[in-house]
Amino acid sequence: MKFIRKMKAKDNSIKYLFQSPGKGFVEAIYFNFEGYYGKPKVNSKVICLSSQSGCNMGCVFCETGKIKRVINLSSKEMSYEVNYIQKDLKKQKLPPAKFYAIMGMGEPLNNLEEILKFFHENRSIVEKISISTVGIIPEIKKLIKDKSHDFDFFISLHSPFERERSKLMPINRKYSIKKLISVAKKYSKEKKEKITFTYMLIPNLNDSLKHAKRLAKILNPKYFSVQLTCFNPSGEREIKNARDNFSKKVNFFIMELKNKGIEFDVQLSKGLEIEGGCGQFSAKQKNLNTKST
């Protein structure tokens, strides 16, 4: 694994690009997080790291999903990402990351063995390690039985409607929202912790009042919370449009979630002008490489 380059954004997020020998690009981002990262509310530094190079899940809104080739990163390679960044932060006299989020490139539950190794090797270094999945049900069941971890658990939902979610996230054809909610409830009961469903508002696609009502309807406030996030497009005008849209439409969701008593958190995207979205930085590097050859 080697470091390729980094970029700093106006909001002080720093995006790092690595390359694993023959295995394509791997991204990680350091940023300030304000919100519910586990409990209670925190305002702290996070490293969001990758668990795979490329991803086979094919979510239509994601640049990484377009890079079909998938290599699972070893726990050693994942540790390289966070250790490199922590050392670089020290050099720049910046505060270290206290939280690690396995939410970068890749689907962590398709690499569960190495994820658990990474967890055990790094858990004592940081306050919390979180994991985000599109919902690989058999692997969630394994995690329910495994008592050795205390991940903060996130599931990407992005639509409360089966047919729409299947279009956005092909995994839904195999593991439907209904089945996913049922297994997530078991996880929450067993671990005695709420699971967070992440919901990214994509302009004019999943951001209507109808979506907000349905989202609130299918989630039980006893077991689940919601993190509302803004779509992270490429391009200055697109970023502004997505942000303007988010400010307006997020109110539908806040209102419905509040009415149902569901805890929620609103997050704006980090590092927008440095291709902060998953896979955008490596897509840009790939274009540069293609142009220079």
Ligand code: SF4
């Ligand atoms: S959103 Fe996550 S799971 Fe979906 S394609 Fe992108 S990296 Fe893979």
